[in-house]
Amino acid sequence: MFRLAAAQAVRSAPSVRNYATLREIENRLKSIKNIEKITKTMKIVASTRLNKAQRAMQSARVFNKSETEFNENAEPKIVKEEGEEAKPEKTLLIVVSSDKGLCGSIHSQISKSARKRTAELDNNVDIVTIGDKVKAQLLRTHNEHLKLSFSGVGKGEPTFDEVALICDEISKLGHFENVEILYNKFVSGVSFEPSKFSVFAADAIENAPGINKYELENEEVPQTLSEFSLANSLLTAMAEGYASEISARRNAMDNASKNAGDMINNYSILYNRTRQAVITNELVDIITGASSLE
Template identity: 70%
Template sequence: MFRLGARQVARSTGARNYATLREIEMRLKSIKNIEKITNTMKVVASTRLNKAQRAMTASRVFHKSEAEFLENTEPEKNAEEKTLLVVVSSDKGLCGSIHSQISKYARKRIAELNGNADVVAIGDKVRQQLTRTHADSVKLAFNGIGKEAPNFYEVALMVDEIKKLGEYANIEVLYNKFTSGVSFEPSTFNAYTAAAIEAAQGLSKYDLESEDISSTASEFGLANSLLSAMAEGYASEISARRNAMDNASKNAGDMINKYTILYNRSRQAVITNELVDIITGASSLD
């Protein structure tokens, strides 16, 4: 009777081990699938990074001329007037802390301005984060951003919509600056209104034929700064996604090793319980 009870205990223990073994096997399979996905996303990001860096390099050339123009003309900001913050992000996730960093940087800048700022959010990610804390400040938002490298045509359309908000004495473009393949830094481009450019003392250095040059320079400067900011942010995002997927693949590999060892040990325990069950049953027949 005692031997029969021991056999029943062994069988119930074996059943529990089988259930656990099945769960481990399913978990191991799901982690392997995740590893395949993250590896694929890493390869895709690595391929797109070269294109993003080329677009970023080209935008830097154009923005360099804009920076030289502002350096020569020396327009001034009006600290007492309202500032328009154009915060550049994208719609896509799975790229580390890149969206939260620029959102944090924007909130800090709004606090420095004592709330005397309106916000234009470029990308759903930054719009969602800023809406939670500064919903009243977000006046305009764009989505469908970050699928491809930015171009001047879409930037010009965005500038046309931004201009419909009215005239702002100060305009700042907040973006993630690409510093290396593993890091980025929230930074700012300053854009100036037509009135600020027209009042700039250094504007006399240029021989200007058109009387409306200040308005044209203001719109082109904002578009140029926005294009550079979006190109920098795009390269930073692709690089961050590649690094995030690389880390995710490594973590998945570590978990696969861990669960493989656990699976083998559990399987060995099941086999041992079955052997005990067989031996106990054979002994009960003696």
């Protein structure tokens, strides 16, 4: 009887391990299914918000088109006096992003573009970040150039009131002959590309070769045009970036859902095979035990 009990204990040991493995696979499978539900829901939400984001982007493009035509006609340029080549003016670099993640490489791409542009300008820049994601990435490499940052953006479509408040804070940094806005331009539902707007100061607009094509009522018009150009370009950049982010998040959640579906299929096959192995081992134990009792 002692030998029989020992033999049964040895045969039942693998079954205990199989049961534990089966339970682990089942828990893992449930976890992946829950994640798939979340990613599918986030994809539906992003798809719903994308249409609204694209409408806001198209509205912003209409206003920016008139500014582009003005720059093409007036041709404003930074005019340097003699001796200024050795000490070029600092460029204000405004990098537009958001606070939200789970949208692929959209934040890292604009951060990479900002680092590249900073190197092209020989690090003679002051950086303003809009969004916590790009701020966190640039703090690691260009902490000494970061002068101002804004958070709480990306929750909805940008508005002119929001942009005007941001521009008021930026104007407190001082006078810059050249201002560049880096943003993610919306190309299509599956692609985007880092782009930039150039915003000229009042002096550049006043000394533009083609400014005589327009009637200036008073001396404050160039300054007003410069301030409006900054707000208008920033609004367009934020609208383009918001649409690009929503599109990238939808694509990222779609890919995540597909990957979760593949993992569910693989784990379902593994679960069924493990369960079949457990049943087979139990049958072997029952048959062996019955044979030994005869």
